[in-house]
Amino acid sequence: MWLIIILLFIMLFLNFPIMIVLLVPALLLMLFFTPNIDMAMFGQVMTSSIESYVLLAIPMFIFAADILVEGKTANRLLDFVKDMFGHIRGGTGIVAAATSTMFGSVSGSSQATIAAIGKPMRRRALEYGYKDSHITGLIINSAGIAILIPPSIVMIYYGMLTGTSVGDLFIAGIIPGLIIFLSFSLWEFFIAIKKDIPVEPKASWRQRWSSFKSAILTFGFPILILGGIYTGMFSPTEAAAFSVLYAALLELVIYRSIQLKDIYRIAISTGIVTSIVFILLAVGGVFSWIISYLRVPQSLTETVLSSNPSQLEILLIMSLFFLVSCMFVDSLVAIAILTPIFFPIAVTAGIPPVAIGILITMQATLGTVTPPFGVNIFTACAIFKKPYLEVVKGVIPYIIIFMVINILLICFPEIIMIYQNILGLSEGGS
Amino acid sequence: MQTLRKMDEIWEKIEAGILSITIISISLMLVGNTISRYFFSKSWPFTEELGKMGIIILTFMGLGYAARKGMHIEMSGFYDLMSEKARRILGIFINLISALVLVFCTYLGMKYIQHLYTLGQVSTILRIPLYLTMMFVPIGFFLASIRYFVNFGKRMKENVQDSV
Amino acid sequence: ACNKDGMRSEASSGGEEITLKFAHEEGQGDVQDLYANKFKEVIEEKTNGRIKVDVYTGGTLGTSIDILHSLQTGAIDLAITSPGFSGDVIPESQIMSIPFLFSDNLEVNKKVLKESEALNGLLANKYEEIGIIPFHFWLEGFMYWSANQEITAPDDMNGVKMRTMPTNLIIKSYELMGATATTTDSGEIYTMLQTNGIDGQENPLFYIVNGNFLEVQDYLMDTKHHIYTTATVTNQAFFEGLPEKDQQDIQEAINEVNDWSFDMQDEEAEKALEIAEEDDIEIIELPSEQREAFKEVSLPIRKAYKEESDDAKEMIELLEKEIKEAETELAE
Ligand code: NA
Ligand code: NA
Numbered sequence: 001m002w003l004i005i006i007l008l009f010i011m012l013f014l015n016f017p018i019m020i021v022l023l024v025p026a027l028l029l030m031l032f033f034t035p036n037i038d039m040a041m042f043g044q045v046m047t048s049s050i051e052s053y054v055l056l057a058i059p060m061f062i063f064a065a066d067i068l069v070e071g072k073t074a075n076r077l078l079d080f081v082k083d084m085f086g087h088i089r090g091g092t093g094i095v096a097a098a099t100s101t102m103f104g105s106v107s108g109s110s111q112a113t114i115a116a117i118g119k120p121m122r123r124r125a126l127e128y129g130y131k132d133s134h135i136t137g138l139i140i141n142s143a144g145i146a147i148l149i150p151p152s153i154v155m156i157y158y159g160m161l162t163g164t165s166v167g168d169l170f171i172a173g174i175i176p177g178l179i180i181f182l183s184f185s186l187w188e189f190f191i192a193i194k195k196d197i198p199v200e201p202k203a204s205w206r207q208r209w210s211s212f213k214s215a216i217l218t219f220g221f222p223i224l225i226l227g228g229i230y231t232g233m234f235s236p237t238e239a240a241a242f243s244v245l246y247a248a249l250l251e252l253v254i255y256r257s258i259q260l261k262d263i264y265r266i267a268i269s270t271g272i273v274t275s276i277v278f279i280l281l282a283v284g285g286v287f288s289w290i291i292s293y294l295r296v297p298q299s300l301t302e303t304v305l306s307s308n309p310s311q312l313e314i315l316l317i318m319s320l321f322f323l324v325s326c327m328f329v330d331s332l333v334a335i336a337i338l339t340p341i342f343f344p345i346a347v348t349a350g351i352p353p354v355a356i357g358i359l360i361t362m363q364a365t366l367g368t369v370t371p372p373f374g375v376n377i378f379t380a381c382a383i384f385k386k387p388y389l390e391v392v393k394g395v396i397p398y399i400i401i402f403m404v405i406n407i408l409l410i411c412f413p414e415i416i417m418i419y420q421n422i423l424g425l426s427e428g429g430s
Numbered sequence: 431m432q433t434l435r436k437m438d439e440i441w442e443k444i445e446a447g448i449l450s451i452t453i454i455s456i457s458l459m460l461v462g463n464t465i466s467r468y469f470f471s472k473s474w475p476f477t478e479e480l481g482k483m484g485i486i487i488l489t490f491m492g493l494g495y496a497a498r499k500g501m502h503i504e505m506s507g508f509y510d511l512m513s514e515k516a517r518r519i520l521g522i523f524i525n526l527i528s529a530l531v532l533v534f535c536t537y538l539g540m541k542y543i544q545h546l547y548t549l550g551q552v553s554t555i556l557r558i559p560l561y562l563t564m565m566f567v568p569i570g571f572f573l574a575s576i577r578y579f580v581n582f583g584k585r586m587k588e589n590v591q592d593s594v
Numbered sequence: 595a596c597n598k599d600g601m602r603s604e605a606s607s608g609g610e611e612i613t614l615k616f617a618h619e620e621g622q623g624d625v626q627d628l629y630a631n632k633f634k635e636v637i638e639e640k641t642n643g644r645i646k647v648d649v650y651t652g653g654t655l656g657t658s659i660d661i662l663h664s665l666q667t668g669a670i671d672l673a674i675t676s677p678g679f680s681g682d683v684i685p686e687s688q689i690m691s692i693p694f695l696f697s698d699n700l701e702v703n704k705k706v707l708k709e710s711e712a713l714n715g716l717l718a719n720k721y722e723e724i725g726i727i728p729f730h731f732w733l734e735g736f737m738y739w740s741a742n743q744e745i746t747a748p749d750d751m752n753g754v755k756m757r758t759m760p761t762n763l764i765i766k767s768y769e770l771m772g773a774t775a776t777t778t779d780s781g782e783i784y785t786m787l788q789t790n791g792i793d794g795q796e797n798p799l800f801y802i803v804n805g806n807f808l809e810v811q812d813y814l815m816d817t818k819h820h821i822y823t824t825a826t827v828t829n830q831a832f833f834e835g836l837p838e839k840d841q842q843d844i845q846e847a848i849n850e851v852n853d854w855s856f857d858m859q860d861e862e863a864e865k866a867l868e869i870a871e872e873d874d875i876e877i878i879e880l881p882s883e884q885r886e887a888f889k890e891v892s893l894p895i896r897k898a899y900k901e902e903s904d905d906a907k908e909m910i911e912l913l914e915k916e917i918k919e920a921e922t923e924l925a926e
Contacts, residue, residue: 014520017502019493020528023535038667042535043542043567048660050489051482053779056456059488063453151785159784159806161621166784166806232791234464235782241460264450271449272501275492280503282489292654293669336653340622381503388503471753473776475765549666549724551659551683554761560682 004028018378018388019279026286033294042286049285049330050278053237054109054153059274060240061112062383064247065119066266071251071258073218074120080215082124083208086200090192092128094185096121096135097142101181102222104146110368111277111379112240113143119383129198134191136384137394140376141402142184144365147331148177151229151236154364155357157332161339164353172354172419173361176409183401217250276382281330281375288329292337297325301341311349315359315410318342322360326367327374334367335360355413362406369395369402445495445573449488456484476555483553483563490570497577518588525582532575539568609644609837614844617650617665618674619658619824625734625800625862626674626824627651629855633672637847645843647672659683665726665829676824677717677731681761686720686906689913690731690823691763692899694889698818698882700736702920704856707731707823709920712913716905721825727833729826729845730852734798735863737820740811740875741794742787746884748772748891757783757795767895771888787811798822799866808873817880819888826852 004025011021030042068074085091099121104113118139125135147154150170159166191197203211224246225239234242251258258266291297304317321342325334339360346356368376371392380391409415459481463474496502512520546561553560616633618626627649634647655664658679664670677687689695689712696703707713713731721728745751752772758764760777768775778786778795786792788810795807796819802808826848833841870877880888900907 014524016524017497017528019502020524020531023531027531027534027538034669037669038541038545039538040541040545041664041667041669042538043564044545044660044663044667045656047486047542047564047567048656048663050485052485052781053478053481054781055485056460056481059453059485060457060460063457153781156781156784156806160804163804163806165809167809229785230789232786232789233468235778235786235791237779237782238460238464241457242464244457245461263454267450267453268446270453271446271488272492272496272499274453274488275449275490276496276502278485278489279493289655292650295648333653336621336651340651378503382501385501467755467774467776471755471774473755473774475760475762475775475777478760478777478779545663545667549663549683554682555765 001033012372019276019283022280022283022287026283026290029290030286034290041289045286045289046282049288050282055278055281057109057237057240058111058115058277059270060237060244061109062115062273063267063270064240064243065116066270067244067247067251067258067263069119069123070262070266071247072255073247073250073257074123076211076215077218078120078124080208080211082128082200083203083211086128087202089199090185090188090190090197091199092125092130093135093138093188093192093197096125096138097181097184097188100139100142101145101149101177104143104149109236109240110140110143110146110365110376113146114139114376114379115273115383116243118143118380122384128200131195131394132386133390133394135394136380136386136391137396137398138184138188140374140380140391140395141369141398142181144369144376144402145177145180147361147365147368148173148180148358150174152361154331154335154361158335158339158357158360161335162343162353162357164357168354168419169357169361172358172416175419176358176362176405176416180402180405183405184398187397187401217254220246220250273382277375277379280378284328284330284373284375285333288333291329292333297321297337298341301338305341305345311351312411314342314346314349315351315413318346318356319359319363319406319410322363323366323370326364327370327372331364331367335364351413352417355416358416359406359410359413362409366399366402366406370399371395442495442498445491445498448491449495452484452487452491456481479553479555479558483558486563487566490566491573493570494573494577497574497581518585522582522585525578525585529575529578529582532571532578536568536571536575539564539571542567609839611644611646612836612840613646613648614672615650615670616647616672617655617661617670619652619661619676619679621653621804622651624652624804625855625859628858628862629674629732629826629851632854632858633847633851636850637843640847641843645840662726665827666724668829668832670829671832672826672828674824674826676822678759678761678823681763683724684717684720685902686717686909688761688763688899688902689717689906689910691759691761692895692910693737693764693767693820694885694892695896695910695913695917696821697917697921698885699921699924700733700821700860702917702924703733703821705920705924706913706917707733710913710916712909712916716909716912720905721827722830725830726827727830729828729848731823731825732852732855733859734822734824735800735859735866736798736816736818737796737822738799738802739794739796739815739817739819740787740802740807740813741815742790742812743793744813744876744878745794745815746878746880748887751888754794755792757786757792763895763899766898767892770892770894772891783807784810796820798863799870800862803866803869808870808875811875814870814875814877815880816877817888818885819880 008021008025081095085095100113100117103117104110122135122139126132155169156166159169221243224242228234228239228242229236248263321338322334325338343356347353368374371377377391381388459477463477467473543561543564546564551560552558616630618630620626630649634649637645637647658675661673661675662680662683665673677690681688718728739745748771754773755776756768756773757778758768758775765775776792778792783795784806787807896910899910
């Protein structure tokens with residue numbers, strides 16, 4: 001087992017395509033650790049891990065973003081943002097964090113967010129003198145907050161497994177989500193001062209009004225997506241397709257900045273990026289499957305949990321297991337395997353189910369942005385066409401911030417339950 | 431050689447066409463289903479399974495095309511620090527191993543198709559045999575392996591010129 | 595790893611130690627999980643730990659159809675897999691998806707599932723054709739409708755966006771009842787119910803409760819329109835390759851657990867109902883004449899099923915007869 005892991009890292013550093021780096025150990029594991037299994041399972045597991053309807057949101061948002069970046073719409077919005085916030089220290093970074101958080105929350109997909117917000121935002125931030133790894137790291141991590149703010153499939157799944165109210169989870173996730181966002185914003189503010197990132201001259205209100213008018217149709221996106229989802233007209237996945245329609249409508253019909261044949265060409269590039277990301281999800285699925293099949297988490301937790309751990313120890317061990325698992329396997333699979341192990345112990349230790357759920361969701365979030373196998377890092381590599389190490393470099397400060405908040409909430413899970421006081425709910429309520 | 435290059439160009443267009451049309455069709459289908467459900471109270475039941483089929487097509491048909499464009503994610507870093515010669519040797523090695531791994535995946539993909547064929551599984555709504563959809567798995571791996579073999583060949587040639 | 599270690603040592607009661615991999619479709623503590631763990635307990639006790647069981651809960655090795663594949667390729671040895679999900683591989687198993695086919699008397703349904711020749715003979719043969727032995731068909735309780743409005747007559751169903759399982763038969767049944775059948779992905783049901791993107795859905799009660807759908811729905815209709823059936827199955831080649839004694843032990847343990855499961859699911863349904871009653875959702879029992887009215891409009895679906903194949907026709911006609919006989923027998 002260790003040999004395979006070492007091999008994996010050697011291949012990684014020798015600059016093999018990551019697809020191959022992941023395929024080789026997956027194949028070796030299947031060949032040598034599950035010798036009784038018909039190898040047809042390889043294809044079966046690989047395809048079943050990407051054959052998910054909700055994953056369709058990713059190519060759709062990538063497509064919409066590609067259309068917007070190709071046309072002029074993204075610029076209109078970004079000009080408006082610049083005129084409003086460009087004169088504030090770290091303004092562009094904070095706006096990037098805010099839009100990524102908001103978009104991620106609504107779309108429910110951090111990968112889609114990296115495509116939709118990251119692409120135009122990053123390009124503009126580079127023009128303003130931001131370092132590439134900095135802005136990329138910020139976008140990836142802000143997009144990760146998506147899972148913490150409703151709607152969130154991770155929370156729905158956890159709620160179903162444990163009988164915890166999804167409504168409560170949804171509300172409880174908002175505060176940690178905001179704490180993380182605010183910490184990122186503060187960091188942006190300080191780094192802008194320290195690195196002396198130049199600010200734009202303050203725009204006049206006349207100028208702002210004019211760029212507002214020019215950008216007005218782009219506000220249709222949040223209205224369409226938010227409105228559509230919250231009024232039940234469509235699901236988050238369908239919202240992604242509608243944003244494609246709206247983007248095409250703006251660029252083709254209203255601004256006439258692109259032509260029909262451009263759509264065809266843009267769709268090709270969307271298709272490639274989808275393939276690059278999804279093949280990694282598929283091979284990652286094989287990893288998940290083998291690890292579950294061999295009951296690796298169960299045997300590991302058995303040894304760790306055999307002593308009589310305290311409440312804090314339980315939460316620390318639990319978070320660690322979830323974090324490491326979510327780094328390697330799909331978060332829903334990690335939750336399916338680990339929740340039954342940790343949930344009963346944590347509840348017995350007196351931790352509210354909602355707090356457990358939020359902590360688990362945080363690990364799922366963190367797992368997607370953490371090297372070596374963070375899905376969001378791969379997505380950013382594919383979309384921004386950047387080598388892996390460069391992206392990882394920029395992620396680190398945000399992961400540290402995230403970790404600090406994570407540890408804070410593990411030590412004081414009561415913070416998560418504050419939402420009850422805010423809503424005036426009693427302790428044992430609902 | 432000339433006809434081979436010509437064929438390759440045509441094939442590139444086909445690959446690109448498949449990707450593009452799949453993406454566009456999925457968008458139209460999702461929008462269409464929503465409109466149909468919301469305004470005409472009629473869902474398109476095949477949306478889900480065609481969407482999933484679309485994911486399979488995109489993922490595996492994109493493999494070869496992404497390899498052709500050199501777009502698969504790599505680490506970089508150490509690689510850039512190496513000497514020209516070391517890089518060339520490593521390039522040969524990486525392309526060969528990658529091609530072989532993908533050939534093995536093609537074989538496993540064929541086994542999967544065979545399994546589906548015996549099982550006779552069809553899609554739920556449209557009753558499309560699953561082995562037809564999943565044909566894209568071995569095809570995609572195969573095309574990607576060819577691409578790495580071609581790169582391997584190119585690197586070998588470079589090397590010969592270099593040492594002369 | 596346990597498998598390899600186990601293979602080497604010989605145990606007291608004769609034969610080699612084996613570890614059975616048993617996968618099901620549901621979460622920890624759900625009906626199928628209780629079943630699988632009960633089997634683990636019974637067989638491990640029966641054989642003094644010589645035959646061990648590893649239970650894989652739903653989602654850890656994939657979803658329902660993946661379980662069938664894993665069973666087929668020998669990756670797992672035993673599984674609980676619902677006929678409702680097997681229609682893509684065994685078309686005849688869709689018989690379990692036809693609403694209003696089974697009785698509104700649960701005792702009748704239990705008797706039929708245990709004794710039916712249509713299921714345990716004809717349908718079982720269809721499973722064996724793809725190398726799978728179904729030990730038993732059993733049930734996880736009545737299906738309920740939940741919705742954001744009252745649905746007590748076929749007229750109420752007009753234009754209601756009902757989420758159903760994505761199979762032709764079920765979709766068609768709901769369209770016959772006047773609903774807009776939608777096949778929302780299971781991960782999106784909660785959100786779509788919350789936003790009224792869909793109006794209602796059908797599921798066994800324990801699933802409605804565990805899925806937290808009570809939070810986002812106003813009405814729960816006790817319709818007895820359908821029972822949720824499932825099957826305990828094994829890989830034929832694997833099972834028949836076992837020593838006679840092991841086969842016998844496993845078969846006996848499964849029989850014992852299966853008998854137990856009928857009472858267990860009663861208890862689970864009772865618990866789920868208590869939770870639903872404590873919730874502020876309004877529970878409405880469908881009067882039997884209304885049930886008949888719904889049944890009437892859904893009848894053409896049986897014709898569609900019969901057209902599937904001659905075997906299907908034979909199967910449904912036999913099953914209809916068996917249900918009727920069991921109803922008269924138990925009515926006496
Ligand atoms: Na979200
Ligand atoms: Na991950």
